[in-house]
Amino acid sequence: MNFDTLQNNFFRLRNNRLFEWFVVGIIIFSALVIGAKTYDIPPQLLILTSWMDTGITFFFLIEITIRFLGEPNKRSFFKNPWNLFDTLIVVVSLIPIQDSEMALIGRLIRIFRVLRMVSIIPELRLLLNSLIKALPQLGYVILLMFIIFYIYAAVGASFFAHINETLWGDISIAMLTLFRVMTFEDWTDVMYETMAVYSFSWAYYLSFIFLTTFAFLNMVIGIVVNVMEAEHAEVRKEQELADGVPTIEDLHKEIIELKTLIREQHTHREN
Numbered sequence: 001m002n003f004d005t006l007q008n009n010f011f012r013l014r015n016n017r018l019f020e021w022f023v024v025g026i027i028i029f030s031a032l033v034i035g036a037k038t039y040d041i042p043p044q045l046l047i048l049t050s051w052m053d054t055g056i057t058f059f060f061l062i063e064i065t066i067r068f069l070g071e072p073n074k075r076s077f078f079k080n081p082w083n084l085f086d087t088l089i090v091v092v093s094l095i096p097i098q099d100s101e102m103a104l105i106g107r108l109i110r111i112f113r114v115l116r117m118v119s120i121i122p123e124l125r126l127l128l129n130s131l132i133k134a135l136p137q138l139g140y141v142i143l144l145m146f147i148i149f150y151i152y153a154a155v156g157a158s159f160f161a162h163i164n165e166t167l168w169g170d171i172s173i174a175m176l177t178l179f180r181v182m183t184f185e186d187w188t189d190v191m192y193e194t195m196a197v198y199s200f201s202w203a204y205y206l207s208f209i210f211l212t213t214f215a216f217l218n219m220v221i222g223i224v225v226n227v228m229e230a231e232h233a234e235v236r237k238e239q240e241l242a243d244g245v246p247t248i249e250d251l252h253k254e255i256i257e258l259k260t261l262i263r264e265q266h267t268h269r270e271n
Contacts, residue, residue, distance in 0.1 A: 010070030023063055024120055030056045031114045053110065057093045060113070064090050082119035089113055126231055134227040138220060145216045149175050152208050160194050160201075181205060182212045 013019055033052050041049070064086055071077045078084050092109045118124040153174035160168040167177045167190060181187040187205065194201040 007069060007072070010066050011072065012070075014067045014070040020120055024117060026056060026059055026063075027114060027117045027120070030110075034111055034114075056113075057090070057110075060086075060090045060116075061094065082125065086116055086119050089116060126235065127228070130228040130231045131224065133231070134224050137223045137227075141216060141219050141223065145212060148208075148211050148216075149178055152178055152204070155204070159198065163194055163197055178208060178212075181208060184213075 030053075033049050033056065036049050037046070067083070067086075068074070068077055078087070089109060089112055093113065118128055150171070153171045156178065157168050157171050157174040160174075161170075166173070168174050177190060181190060187209075191202060191205045194204075
């Protein structure tokens with residue numbers, strides 16, 4: 001069996017849905033093994049989980065090797081950030097640091113193996129890519145929300161500090177209290193306490209909730225949804241190009257070319 005045949009076999013295997021779901025199952029099992037180690041379990045069972053963890057690590061090494069050997073263009077394999085992330089997690093997991101001072105880092109790296117599910121499932125990759133691409137737009141919304149938080153915290157600390165020093169003692173504590181109000185965590189208790197002194201302080205809370213919970217959070221959701229729709233459209237376009245299906249832009253160009261050809265023929269006939 002030559003290398004090309006072996007590469008084609010690995011390529012078919014890595015794109016096989018059954019193999020992909022088997023890898024997902026191993027990732028879920030790995031997460032369960034990691035969770036089991038957080039409990040107070042008997043020493044014999046702890047040794048068994050350690051052996052299973054080692055077996056899972058070597059399985060991931062074999063799986064990443066299959067994906068690399070099945071890649072037609074080996075140089076572009078590590079240009080994909082997800083392939084680079086998977087390889088880094090697997091390689092670091094192979095380092096024997098269980099009994100060293102870096103044992104905690106080793107356990108953390110094994111916890112992050114659960115994130116490999118994102119690289120395996122395309123739908124999860126799409127969600128995460130959409131969130132990352134939405135971050136620049138979200139940054140301005142978060143900045144504006146921080147300004148609103150700061151203004152309201154300064155007002156609250158100025159007027160309500162003498163009512164409850166614990167909740168309104170300074171501007172940083174007041175911002176934490178406003179976060180509690182925004183998430184509706186017993187916010188009415190905070191409001192009624194200040195209303196006992198300032199009867200119209202309800203307007204302070206309601207206006208803050210309207211600006212943050214209703215306005216800004218809906219803006220965040222809208223931005224993420226718009227980016228996700230754009231990502232879905234781009235994926236559909238790439239799929240159509242891969243399947244040889246003409247896109248709307250291609251059809252539009254063909255219509256323009258047909259119109260131009262008809263005009264030229266009509267002009268030629270008149271002449």
